[in-house]
Amino acid sequence: MRYFFRRLIHTMFLLLGVSVLSFLFVALAPGDYFEEMRLNPQISQATVAAMRSKYGLDQPLPKRYFRWMQSVLRGELGFSFSYDTPVRPLLVARAKNTLLLTATAALLSWLVAIPLGVWSSSRKAKWLDRVLTLGTTTLLAIPDLMLALVLLLIALRTGWFPTGGLHDIRFSRLNAWGKVEDTVAHIFLPVMCLVLGSLPILFRHIRSALVEVLDSPFIRSARGHGIPEGRVLFLYALPAAANPLISLFGFSVGTLLSASLLVEVLMSWPGIGPLLVEAILARDIYLVIGAVMFSTLFLVGGNLLADLLLYLADPRIRME
Amino acid sequence: MIRDHKLWLILAVLASAHLIVLWAHFFAPYDFASQERAIPFAPPSRLHFVDPEGHFHMRPFVYLWEPRPGTETLGAYVEDHSQAFPLRFFVRGARYKIAGIFDSSWHLFGVEEPARIYLAGSDDYGRDQFSRLLYGGQISLFSGLMAAGVSLALGLVLGALAGFYGGLVDDVVMRCAELFLALPWLYLLFAVRAFLPLHIPPTQAFLMLVLVIGMVGWARPARLIRGVLLSAKERNYVLAARGFGASDFYLLRRHVLPEAYGLLLTQAALLAPQYILAEVTLSFLGLGVGEPVPSWGNMLASLQKYYVLTSYWWMFVPGLALVSVFLLYYQLCKVLQEQVKLVRF
Amino acid sequence: MVADIKLQTEEPLVRVRGLSKRYAQGHWFARKKYLIEALSGVEFSIRPRSTLAVVGESGAGKSTLARCLARLEEPSSGEIWYEGKSLLDLPSKDRLWVRRQIQLVFQDPTSALNPRLSAVEIVAEPLVIHGEGSKVDRRERALTAMEQTGLSPQWGDKSPLEFSGGQRQRLALARALVLGPKFLILDEALAGLDLSIQAQMVNLLLDIQATQALTYLYISHDLALVSNIADEVAVMREGTIIERCRTSELFNNPRHLYTQQLIASIPRLGSHA
16 A cells, blocks of 8 residues: 555656656747737737736746646646637546547457467467567558558548547437447547557567466476466466566557557547647647646556556565 | 678668668659649659550650540549650759769659659659658658667766766666656657747758657666666676776776667667657658658658548558668667677677 | 794784774665664784685675775775875875785676676786786786786687686686786685685685785685685674684684684584584
8 A cells, every 4th residue: 555655656746747847848949829929910919918928928937837836736737828728628528538549459459469479479489470470570560650541541442430530420319329339430440550559569578478487397387287278378377477568568558648649640539649739739838738747647547557457466566 | 790691681771771862862863842733643654665566675664644634533644655755874854962062963863854754653743752752761761860869879878877876866867767758758759849849941850850859768778778887887897997996987988888889789770760750750740841841751641631542552652661661670670689699899 | 932023023014993884775865874884893904925814704794895905995984004005095196006006806707807808808907997008018918917827828819708717717816916916805716616626726826925925815704715825814793803813723722602603614524413
């Protein structure tokens, strides 16, 4: 329990650090949201100056940071200039979608990677293993960007899947089952892309972790005792290889988040990704900082989850 | 030295790709900005050996692309067989400067005007995709390589400071590294990019990409290098040399840093493709190098329009180039990882 | 008796007084820092051309003592005198001079030799650090030093990984000798070697001591070995020297209970457990 308390405090410090870092970048950046306005001859300089002072952009940086912190404590996370609302409701709506996408993708890719990795490691250097290894090596070299484009192309050519958005326009008129069906159809393409993108890394790690374990004496003795191979693989070897894999889980959350940023933009999935790109193009700094903070929160959340799993899986850590 | 043919083969292919891209003005038949508005999305030119009368020619030739009569669709073209334009090597074309000083107009190959040779088709402005691919490689390949250099240099200095001196320096550097690693790195990259001006001239944009990508990624190499140095400096031969009165600089140079060289090499091979992708992603989303200067990222950006995506397969060519470069780098990485353990540097 | 008086009057080469070393454990901003006392008030002196052995169980502070004397670690308090000069507040011009005079040989020769360098590069390293001679000159001196320790100069360009354990320790010894030191600290230098090779090395060390007028501080946990090489023995426990006397005296008439236990624990042929 104390362990998680410590981790929580650590997380708070981390988020604080991230926010300070973001503000430092703001300080170094030339121009802001109202810079564009200034170029517009229809808006008087006085108006621009007034708006700047209204949002506190004319204040020195520490003061702005302090004001922002106050707004964080109020649960607003700053103010978006382009949407003219506090940042939090904007982000929360989007974050739900990102969470739905990445969680589904994480779950699916692990569900596929574990059996494949175990299977491949048990047939080391046989043709199946070679095929899988070659396949993942090739997949590894195909960046998410290209995967997404090719998947989009297939979807457009065949018309099997909707190619963008979260729901169909008729969504509100559908019954409950129809809603689920519609969501699955829409999420399929981006999830597919993320799964294909993260699969090779997971597969390789699972395979090498298992190959190492399968070489150890206790597995050889288990096999010697005549315990069925499936039991040896999944009940003996897999738990023994769990520790590095759980750490990998924390890491894979980070890569999935980064990958989903691009996939969301390409497949017009209304997550944090498109919002972030929009905010960057509009120079909406508090929205950018908010999006970065949220993504950090996700990543830290993933790591905490990995810690929790590790705690449950490893009696040695529980003892401490 | 490393005696592995595979390694040298991969290195040779990668190096020649970089060299060709570097001399794009010679290898590319056209300038990256020269347009042919009349024929947008022209398919790749077909190289013919046999003319309509059935005669065989040793020298391949191309025909002019003409809009297909009676169709309004973009990119529906037929060949105009009335005149053949043979492919010629070492021809005069668009003028360019070698190293910014010598004027030249030699190109490796080309066809006579008004015909144009499109090895990889043309884009929506009728610009030669092949030429743009080579010029775009200058931005994409070298920004990745140079950003990897920046990351490794930063990682080496900070990792060495942390690993070799330890104590307070170590704590501060490693807490900072943790901070950078705690962020999903593409988000971080975007965030840093967000605070820089949107529209900047190409050279500045290139340098900005190199610096931003390189600086965002310093933490992982720094941590790895710190780890290596931490164990390296504890070795007895380092203590022994200290006992002979060696300075910190001597110890670092002679005994400690050589331990990190192998790591630096593999990290370079790992980071370079990752950073190429970062540049491509940024430029793809319009946050990197802007038109008309090509990068593989902004060349792919036209695929965001569904009609381009479904109709013109040659717009995928930069993506193919990207995947091949990635394959090469991953193979390099693999071979290096196997070799580095065996090699005395 | 006469000899004894002479010994007493000769000026010691090394004199250590009240040497203490404490390590602080814990984080740099942690409030609770607990101290580990590796050395507390160590005192001894060594006469020129003699050998003092320091024995004791592991964790007694022997290696810390060696490192403090070799100036690899800064003692917390105390004095170290060498040829009448205090090592702890030496003028900077004399610092390299001390590095030349005092050399340390480590227990594990494998980790003490950089596998990236060749044998002759390793032996010549102190010369490089001290900026002595030309490259050819340095190589010549390194090969001579190798020969002194019984290594063929033909092996000069080999990697230390190609040497056996005993040969590696000879290589480390050659490196320690190449600057012409007067005082050698041997930190468990023969531990981990085969008995026959240990015997060869003891003979080599005694030979070199005689020909080059060296003084040894020999650190060991192996009392049997110590009896072959040392003139005097100091027994260390928990950071202090609890007993010090001539080697023969120690074995015949150990005063301290702990020393008696140490001696009793030497394995002997035919002894009963």
